[in-house]
Amino acid sequence: MIRFDFRSDTVTKPGADMRRAMAEAEVGDDVYREDPTVIRLQEMVAGRLGKEAALFVPSGTMANQIALLCHTRPGDEVICGRGAHCAFYESGAGGAWAGVQFEQTEEAFFGPDDVIERCKPRAYYCPNTSLVTVENTHNRGGGTVYPLERLAPLAEACRELGLAMHLDGARLWNAAEALGVKEDVLASPFDTVSVCFSKGLGAPVGSALAGPRALIDEAALRYRKMLGGGMRQVGILAAGALFALEHQRARLAEDHAAAQRLAEALRGVDGVTVGEVPTNIVLADVPIAAERVVEAANVRGVAFYPFGPKRLRLVTHADVVGEAFDDAVAATVDAFAEALAG
Template sequence: MLIDLRSDTVTRPSPGMRRAMYEAEVGDDVFGEDPTVRRLEARVAELLGKEAALFVPSGVMGNQLAIKVLTRPGDEVLLGRESHIFNYESGAPALISGVQLHPLDDTPGWFTPEALALAVRHGHDWEPRSRLVCLENTHNRAGGVVIPPDVVEAVTAEARRHGLALHLDGARLWHASVALGVPEHRLAAPFDTVSVCLSKGLGAPVGSVLAASADLIAEARRFRKLLGGGMRQVGVLAAAGLYALEHHRPLLAEDHAKARRLAEGIAELPAFEIDLERVQTNIVRFDVRRGTAESVLAQLRDEGVLMVAFGPRTIRATTHRDVSMQDIDRALAILHRLFGRPSA
C-alpha cells in the first residue's frame, strides 16, 4: 500500500462526507439559489470575521479574484518571492488583472516591514503604482511555517501606512490557527480579503472560499462568472466543505503530530538535513546532503513512499488525514533502511 506524502490535496472524502454530499440540498448557485452553498459561505465568513464569502472551485481562483477586485491594470502587487501566487499560479495576475508582481525576500516565510517600506513606489508617473500586499499563512515553500502574529501586525501596519490593500493567501490558515491556538478570525482581521482552502488539510474534494466585505464579494462574484467559475447545483461540493469544517477541522492537530514524528525520525539520519524548529504544522521540508532529491525520491517510490522535490536537493513531505501514524512509522522504517547507512 502506498504512503502518499506528496500533498494534503490527495485526500479522499470520508464516508461521512460522502453521505453529506449525497444528501445535500441543492439549487442553482448562479441564481443564488443553492442553500448549501449559502450556508457554507455564511459559515466561512463567520469563522474569518468577514461580512461575506464566495465559494470558488480552487485556491488559485480565490487568490486571483482578490487581486482583481483590489487592483487596477498597471498596478503593482508586493508579495513573497517564495509565495504560491508568485510561483504556482501560471502568471495569472498579469493575464487576468494586468498587474506587475514585485517579489520580496520571504525565506523565513515572510518579509519584514522594513523590506516592504523600501519596495513601495513613490508615486512617480514612470513607476507602477503600489496597490496591494499579499502574505501567505502558513507558508508552503518555507515548510509550512506559521507567520508570527507580531510579524503580521508589523507588516500589515506598514502596508496601511502606505495606503495599500491587503490579501491573505490562507490556503492552510486552518493549520496556522491550530498551531498558534488563535481563532481564524483574529488571523484574518488585518486583511481586506482572505482565501482559505477546503481541499487540502480539511479533505474536501474540491473548493476554496474567498472572504471579504459584502461589496468586494459582490464584485468578486461577477468576476468569478466572467472567468467561468459560475457553478450550478454545486451544493454537493459545498456540503463536503461544511462537513470538513465541522468534523475534519478539529482533527488537524493530529496531522501536525504526524509531521513532527516524521521530522524527528528524519533528523536521526545523517543523509539528510532538517531544521526541526521550522516543522510547525503538517509540512516537513528537508535537504539531501549527498546526491539529489530526485534520486532519493526514486528509491522511496520503489518502496511505496511518495514525496515531492522542492528543489535540486530539497524534499517536501506533507501529512494529512489519509495517512496514519502507523504509515509514518512505516515510512520512517523505510527511510532508515535505505539511508541509515554511513555511506548514504
C-alpha cells in the same frame, strides 16, 4: 504500488460520511445564488474568518486570482513574500488576467520595512503598488506560520501607504492550529482572505474568498463568473467543504504531531537536514540529487516530491496519518538512508 503518499495534503479522498453528506446535500442554482448549502457554507466561512461575506470558488488559485482582480488594475505591482504561491505557481495567472507584476521580498515572511522599501514612488512612470499579499502558512517556506505579533505593524505600514492586504490562507487552518488562536485573529488585518477546503481539511474540492460584503457581492462575484467559476447545483461540493470544516478541522493537530515525528526520524539519518516543522510540511535537505531519494522511496511504496535540486517536501494529512504511520516513517527513513549511502 504507492502505500504512503506524502506528496501533498491535497491527495486525501473523501470518506463515507463526507460522501453521504455530499449525496444528500440540498441544492439550487448557485449562479442565481439559490443554493442553500453553498449559502450555509459561505456564512459559516465568513463567520469563522470574521468577515462580512464569503464566496465559494472551485480552487485556491481562483480565490487568489479574484482577489488580485478586485484589489488591483493592470500595470499594478503586488508585494509578496519569496516563493508566494500567487507568484511562483498559478501558471502566471496574475500577469495574464489581473495584469500585475510581483515584487517578492527576500524572505517568505516580511515586515513593515520590507513593504516601505518596496512600495514604488507614486509617479506615473512607476508601477502603482496597490496590494500586499501574505501567505499563511507558507508552502515553499515549509508550512511556516506568520508570527502573530508581526501582523499589526505590517497592517499599519500598509494602511499608511494606502495598500490593500490579501491573505492567501490556503492553510490558514494549520496556522491557527499551530498558534492556538481562532482563524479570525489571523484574518483580521486583511481586506480579503482565501481559504482552501481541499488541503488538510480533506474535502475533494473547493475554496472561498472572504471579505467586505460589497466587494464579495459585486466585484468578486463578477470576476468569478468571468473566470468561469460560476457553478450551478454546486451544493454537492459545498457539502463536502462544510463536512470538512465541521468534522475535520479539529484533527489537524494530529497532522502536525505526525510531521514532527517524521522530521525527528529523518534528522536521525546521516546527511539529512530538517529545519523547524511548525505545521504539516517537512522540508528535508540532502547532499545528493533529490530525485535519487524520491526513486528510493517509490521502490518502498512511499511518494513525495523534490522541492529543489537537493530538497524534498513531505506533507502529512489524514490519509497517511493513521495506524500504519510508524510503517510510513520507517519506510521513509530507509529510503533516505539507502539513497544517501548509495
